[in-house]
Amino acid sequence: MNTQSTYKAFRVEENEGNYISTIKELDFPELSEGELLIKVSYSSLNYKDALSATGNKGVTRNFPHTPGIDAVGTIVSSKSSKFNISDEVIVTSYDLGMNTDGGFAEYVKVPADWAVKLPQNLSMKEAMIFGTAGFTAGMSVLRLSENVQPEDGPIVVSGASGGVGSVSLGILHQLGYKTVAITGKESEIEFLKNIGADEVIMREDFEKMDQKPLLKPLYAGGIDTVGGVILENIIKSTFPMGAVTCCGNVASPKLDLTVFPFILRGVSLIGIDSQNYPMKYREKVWAKLAKEWKTQTLADTVTEITLDELDEKIQLMLKGQLKGRTIVNLLH
Incomplete structure (x- = not known):
């Protein structure tokens, strides 16, 4: 007591x-x-x-x-x-x-x-290494994996050195996806490759992509954590029938887009709400984080x-x- x-x-x-x-x-x-x-x-x-x-x-x-x-x-x-x-x-x-x-x-x-x-197989320390960021990453991967499989092509992850981005990269790598990380920090390139990024793109280069309504399709899907121009360019660069999740707006809450990626390519944009996610899905995500999604x-x-x-x-x-x-x- x-x-x-x-x-x-x-x-x-x-x-x-x-x-x-x-x-x-x-x-x-x-x-x-x-x-x-x-x-x-x-x-x-x-x-x-x-x-x-x-x-x-x-x-x-x-x-x-x-x-x-x-x-x-x-x-x-x-x-x-x-x-x-x-x-x-x-x-x-x-x-x-x-x-x-x-x-x-x-x-x-x-x-x-x-x-x-x-969950069993998850220590308290590991649970907080995941925390809300890891839980959000888990939700993002869960929703993405319902639409896009590893054989469909690479997944691009923005804000990759942050909490959600870094955990997402680790889980995707563990599941066999090829990953492309977007970061604003050259000093983190080696860190990102160590946790699962197959390729790293600098944020300023990604932001400078052509302003056309549609861009060359490069990715089967994406996990976006920042919003704004980065999210716009991910959506415009996604393969037909691909999917993109979004969970943050630190860059901007606004999108300057046409509907072309959604209508002409059938791209899906999936919002991730970690704050009020239903309990049955919470338990499912935590169970996966404790087992097959627990990265080395x-x-x-x-x-x-x-x-x-x-x-x-x-x-x-x-x-x-x-x-x-x-x-x-x-x-x-």
Whole structure:
């Protein structure tokens, strides 16, 4: 039984328009019916967390606040018949870490409906190396593989050195797809080839492709994480009956396209919503990540930090200077 009276959390406070992050001692929350209290073992750093930690009101409206849209740990108190004390669970997305306190803390309170049992063959650390980014990559690969097979041709992946892109590359390589990575960082070419990219294209070269409504078909499909011109050119370069998934809009939420790729080539554009993905599909994706999609290079994509190091990594993420995954160890 837990005998602590308080627990540590990475707390963001607003002071006259400035957002200050510190490690605070917080009192344990009261549980309502249908809720769980989880002792967090690991969390992970995502772009939404960085936005929340720096006061982006589109992500988090009210402060003080504890970010962290991912968490994995052990249930220490349960007011739900779905789970028992000592069950190990993963919580990603929904409203975790956005407008409810998240995983950057030793303990977190969540609705039981947000939790997935940690699959066999997946450690807590591996679950957070995947996290929301890996889960999103898994959803992208699942939807893509329903439409495009390895023998159909190469798959292009944008934002390839980021969390979603790097995990997508690893899974696609494991499944036998030929992959082409798009990156803005020449320094990451070797990293991308090590995790599964057969070819690497620089982002500026891909953005400069011809502005015609249709381009030479080069790819059987694509996984796009950035939106904007990159997504436009992926769609315009996709083979007939190919498919492209999209899950991000850091470059732009807008597309300047004709309908020609969709009508003349039958290309499918598939949106990926990691936040409210139905539970039966969540469990399917996590089961695959625990088994046939667990890549041999998974540990190569991760940097492990403590709560005390979060502030520094958040600033690097906002500058686009992180690669792969960053996980937060709450065990120490």
